[in-house]
Amino acid sequence: MIYLDNSATTQPYPEVLESFQNASTQFFANPSSIHQLGGRTETLLTRAREQAAELLGVNKREIVFTSGGTEGNNLAIKGIALEHQNRGKHIITSQTEHPSVYEACQSLEKLGFKVTYLPVNEEGIVSLTELQKSIRKDTILISIMHVNNELGTIQPIEEIGEIAKEHPKLFFHVDYVQGLGKISLNFKKYGIDLCTMSGHKIHGLKGTGILYVGEGVTLHPLLHGGGQEEFYRSGTENLAGAVSLVKALRMSMENMKMNIDKITDLNNHLRQELGEIKGVIINTPLNGAPHLMNISVLGLKPEVIIHSLGEEHIFISTKSACSSKNNVESRVLTACGFSSERATTALRISMSYQTTEDDINTFLNIFKKIVNQLKLIME
Numbered sequence: 001m002i003y004l005d006n007s008a009t010t011q012p013y014p015e016v017l018e019s020f021q022n023a024s025t026q027f028f029a030n031p032s033s034i035h036q037l038g039g040r041t042e043t044l045l046t047r048a049r050e051q052a053a054e055l056l057g058v059n060k061r062e063i064v065f066t067s068g069g070t071e072g073n074n075l076a077i078k079g080i081a082l083e084h085q086n087r088g089k090h091i092i093t094s095q096t097e098h099p100s101v102y103e104a105c106q107s108l109e110k111l112g113f114k115v116t117y118l119p120v121n122e123e124g125i126v127s128l129t130e131l132q133k134s135i136r137k138d139t140i141l142i143s144i145m146h147v148n149n150e151l152g153t154i155q156p157i158e159e160i161g162e163i164a165k166e167h168p169k170l171f172f173h174v175d176y177v178q179g180l181g182k183i184s185l186n187f188k189k190y191g192i193d194l195c196t197m198s199g200h201k202i203h204g205l206k207g208t209g210i211l212y213v214g215e216g217v218t219l220h221p222l223l224h225g226g227g228q229e230e231f232y233r234s235g236t237e238n239l240a241g242a243v244s245l246v247k248a249l250r251m252s253m254e255n256m257k258m259n260i261d262k263i264t265d266l267n268n269h270l271r272q273e274l275g276e277i278k279g280v281i282i283n284t285p286l287n288g289a290p291h292l293m294n295i296s297v298l299g300l301k302p303e304v305i306i307h308s309l310g311e312e313h314i315f316i317s318t319k320s321a322c323s324s325k326n327n328v329e330s331r332v333l334t335a336c337g338f339s340s341e342r343a344t345t346a347l348r349i350s351m352s353y354q355t356t357e358d359d360i361n362t363f364l365n366i367f368k369k370i371v372n373q374l375k376l377i378m379e
C-alpha cells in the first residue's frame, strides 16, 4: 500500500497507540475524583499539559485539550465572538479557510455578526494591504489559516501577526492543523492569541487536539458543565487521548528536525515529474507546504483516477477529505481564480515523514500509466 492522503488523516504511530493503551489501562479514573486514583490521573494530565506546553513553547495554562481541529476552530471563533461582542461584531477571515472556520463564521453572520472574507491571489495568499484596509473599529477577530489543506499555500502569519499587534483590542486566531509538525510557528513572537491543532494529522488519534489560548484571552465556552479545561471545555477529560497526543507531537517534532529535507526533496521531485505530464497543471505554489501537492488533470474525472490508483493500492484524494464527496468546484481553487475545469479536476497528493522515494516513484509510474490509458479511452 502507498498511502498519500496524509492531509486527510495519518496512520497513528505504534508508540502513540501504546501510550493510549497504557494510560487507558492504568489511569482510567476520573481526574476530578478526589480519591487517590483520581489524583494520580490528574497528575498525569497535568504532566501531559506541561509537556505539550514545553513542546509548543507556551505556558501550561494556555493549553486546552480538545477533540480536534473542528472543535478548536469553532471554540476559538464562536468563543471570541460571543465573549467579546460588546466590543464589536466584525470578524475577518479568508475565502480559502477550512469549512470549520468558514462555516463557523457563516453561522455567526446569522447571529448578526459581520464577516469579511478576504480574497486571495493565484497562489492562495491573502493580501496584507487588503487585510489592513478591512480592519474596522468593531473588528474583534482575525482568523487566518497557516497551511491551506487543499493547496498547501502558506499564509504570511508573522506579517499578519504584526498587523494584528497594531490593534491590541482584536484577537488573532490561526488554524495550524496542516502546518503542525511540518513548519514551526512561534505563537508568542507572531502575536497569535489562539491556535488550533489536531492530533490525527500528526500520527496521533482521532478525537484529540489542542487549542492554544494565550494568557489573558477569554472565550465563551461552547460546552458547559463540569468546568474542566479552565471552564472552556467541560466534559470528563480524555486523559489517554491527551497523553497519546503529546507522544505524537514529540515524535512529529523530532521527525520535522530530521526529515523535513527528505519530504521537501520528494515534493520537488513530484513537482518536476508531474509538471511534465501533458494536461497536468500544478496548483500548489512553489513555496507551498513540503508535504502537499495539488494538481489538476484537465479532461479527466478525478474520482476515476482515484479509483484506478486505489485498485493498485495507492491512495490519494480529491480536494480535501471534508469536501471530497461533494462533486462541486473547489471553493479554494475557485477563490484563486482558477477556471471551472481546473477547479473540478483537482487531486491532492499528501505525504508524511514515512513516505519513501520508492513510494513516490511507484506512484508516478502508475499515475502516468493510468492518465495515458484514460486519455486513450476519452479520445
Ligand SMILES: Cc1ncc(COP(=O)(O)O)c(C=O)c1O
Binding pocket: 007, 008, 067, 068, 069, 070, 071, 073, 098, 100, 145, 147, 148, 149, 175, 177, 178, 198, 199, 200, 209, 320, 321, 322
Ligand atoms: C486546515 C484544517 N483545519 C481544520 C481541520 C479539521 O480538523 P479535524 O479533522 O481534527 O476536526 C482540518 C481537517 O482536515 C484541516 O485540514
